[in-house]
Amino acid sequence: MSQPLTLTHWIGGVRREGPVARERRNPSNLDEVVAVAPEAAAVLVDEAVAAAAAAQPAWAEASPEARSDILDRAGAILFEEREAVGRLLAREEGKTLPEAIGEAARAARILKFFAGEALRRTGMTVDSVRPGVDAATYRQAVGVFGLITPWNFPIAIPAWKTAPALAFGNAVVLKPSELTPALADVLAQVLGRAGLPAGVFNLVQGAGATGAALVGHRGVQGVSFTGSQATGSAIAAETVRRQARLQMEMGGKNPLVVLADADLDLAVRCALDGAFFASGQRCTASSRIIVEARIHDAFLERLAEAMRSLTVGDALDPATRIGPLASQAQYDKVRGYLEIAAGEGAELLSGPEPATTARGWFQPPVLLAGATGAMRTSREEIFGPVGSVLRASDYDEALTLANAGDVGLSAGIVTDSLSKARHFQRHVRTGMVMVNLATAGVDYHVPFGGVAGSSYGPREQGQAAIEFYTQLKTAYVAGS
Numbered sequence: 001m002s003q004p005l006t007l008t009h010w011i012g013g014v015r016r017e018g019p020v021a022r023e024r025r026n027p028s029n030l031d032e033v034v035a036v037a038p039e040a041a042a043v044l045v046d047e048a049v050a051a052a053a054a055a056q057p058a059w060a061e062a063s064p065e066a067r068s069d070i071l072d073r074a075g076a077i078l079f080e081e082r083e084a085v086g087r088l089l090a091r092e093e094g095k096t097l098p099e100a101i102g103e104a105a106r107a108a109r110i111l112k113f114f115a116g117e118a119l120r121r122t123g124m125t126v127d128s129v130r131p132g133v134d135a136a137t138y139r140q141a142v143g144v145f146g147l148i149t150p151w152n153f154p155i156a157i158p159a160w161k162t163a164p165a166l167a168f169g170n171a172v173v174l175k176p177s178e179l180t181p182a183l184a185d186v187l188a189q190v191l192g193r194a195g196l197p198a199g200v201f202n203l204v205q206g207a208g209a210t211g212a213a214l215v216g217h218r219g220v221q222g223v224s225f226t227g228s229q230a231t232g233s234a235i236a237a238e239t240v241r242r243q244a245r246l247q248m249e250m251g252g253k254n255p256l257v258v259l260a261d262a263d264l265d266l267a268v269r270c271a272l273d274g275a276f277f278a279s280g281q282r283c284t285a286s287s288r289i290i291v292e293a294r295i296h297d298a299f300l301e302r303l304a305e306a307m308r309s310l311t312v313g314d315a316l317d318p319a320t321r322i323g324p325l326a327s328q329a330q331y332d333k334v335r336g337y338l339e340i341a342a343g344e345g346a347e348l349l350s351g352p353e354p355a356t357t358a359r360g361w362f363q364p365p366v367l368l369a370g371a372t373g374a375m376r377t378s379r380e381e382i383f384g385p386v387g388s389v390l391r392a393s394d395y396d397e398a399l400t401l402a403n404a405g406d407v408g409l410s411a412g413i414v415t416d417s418l419s420k421a422r423h424f425q426r427h428v429r430t431g432m433v434m435v436n437l438a439t440a441g442v443d444y445h446v447p448f449g450g451v452a453g454s455s456y457g458p459r460e461q462g463q464a465a466i467e468f469y470t471q472l473k474t475a476y477v478a479g480s
């Protein structure tokens with residue numbers, strides 16, 4: 001067992017210690033303390049914002065090449081160290097080792113993608129309607145961004161907010177989840193080693209109160225948040241009140257539709273991946289599996305059989321396919337929803353018990369057979385390895401079920417019918433749609449986001465990120 005990491009804040013390029021506020025234990029082995037972390041009070045948040053504001057103008061004026069090179073170097077360092085970072089991530093958050101290494105590599109690729117984007121802060125010229133006048137737009141940095149992130153992608157999400165902010169000349173104060181302080185510290189270290197000037201990136205550790213102090217700070221011009229809808233509502237009220245920019249990514253209740261003409265092996269793979277991998281703790285997880293009646297029973301039988309072959313256990317064990325839930329709160333929440341499901345009349349089909357005797361937040365995967373759209377477990381985000389299986393008489397009913405509810409992040413359909421796939425792509429009410437793929441698992445260089453209660457503000461990632469992290473200026477010049 002390794003020694004616990006003693007974490008700090010990072011302000012103005014230097015570590016700032018603070019009294020230990022909380023310890024983070026390995027969710028696969030609660031006897032292991034992975035890290036201890038401090039909690040930033042409002043006065044420290046003030047300092048972090050001041051450091052960011054002081055560093056930002058020179059960073060924005062620097063050559064785009066300078067910004068690009070630093071992000072590229074940071075991406076290279078992180079990619080090189082992805083296995084060690086992945087191991088820490090598996091111990092801190094509970095993803096299986098391959099999933100965790102994959103996330104570290106993804107964060108590295110994101111940094112490298114935005115190294116390229118730093119060179120593309122482009123505007124446009126417009127023929128003015130007035131002879132002798134030139135009109136043009138160009139993009140400028142916004143200033144200081146406050147970034148508030150969840151625990152379920154503890155380095156990829158901080159990276160996909162930080163990288164575009166920095167690429168386009170802004171400075172950042174990151175407030176990561178209090179459950180995953182160590183991975184945020186890794187990002188701070190990597191950026192420092194890549195040569196980022198002091199103060200351009202600052203990290204304040206802490207929980208909701210630290211986040212609220214950052215969101216409410218008048219020196220923060222924009223807030224990007226990923227997390228739950230309840231927290232998002234509070235953040236929206238505050239940022240709109242003081243007219244700060246706001247972008248939010250929140251929960252999902254993502255449907256995977258399986259039609260009667262589907263390749264059933266493929267459909268089972270999509271459902272297993274979407275519903276259970278990363279222990280179902282993905283905002284894009286397939287939590288509603290909607291199956292056309294003609295194949296419902298055969299598909300359910302095959303899916304349940306495949307689910308029973310998944311090994312649940314320690315995130316670092318190579319045999320493990322499903323790691324633990326991230327925390328006791330997650331565990332209690334999932335167990336509570338399983339009780340609700342039983343009370344609502346669903347049949348609970350459970351996967352294997354954990355293949356470990358260690359104390360951890362292990363939850364076997366569960367299918368809720370006989371689920372209906374009216375059940376709470378079909379409408380509320382569970383965020384665990386639980387898939388509701390709903391029966392639809394035909395494609396039209398499947399689409400209606402898929403479009404129920406007040407969130408819309410990702411949807412999937414498994415079918416051999418081109419016309420139904422095309423219809424679904426156009427008519428499902430989500431920000432992302434997958435054909436013959438799981439609802440979870442997205443590329444790092446294309447826009448990401450949902451509709452309705454899932455997202456608010458401009459899209460994240462890919463070329464779309466420039467919208468949020470820059471502001472347009474329109475310039476007119478008259479000359480002879």
Ligand code: NAD
Binds near residue numbers: 148149209232234251
């Ligand atoms: P959460 O809302 O509890 O916490 C998210 C972050 O907000 C944490 O850093 C937390 O400390 C901070 N916070 C809490 N109260 C705050 C306040 N009043 N002001 C400012 N900050 C505050 O969410 P979580 O449990 O960490 O994450 C799980 C949720 O995130 C799920 O609902 C999931 O769907 C969602 N999520 C969405 C996406 C997406 O891109 N759509 C991606 C990952 C996770």
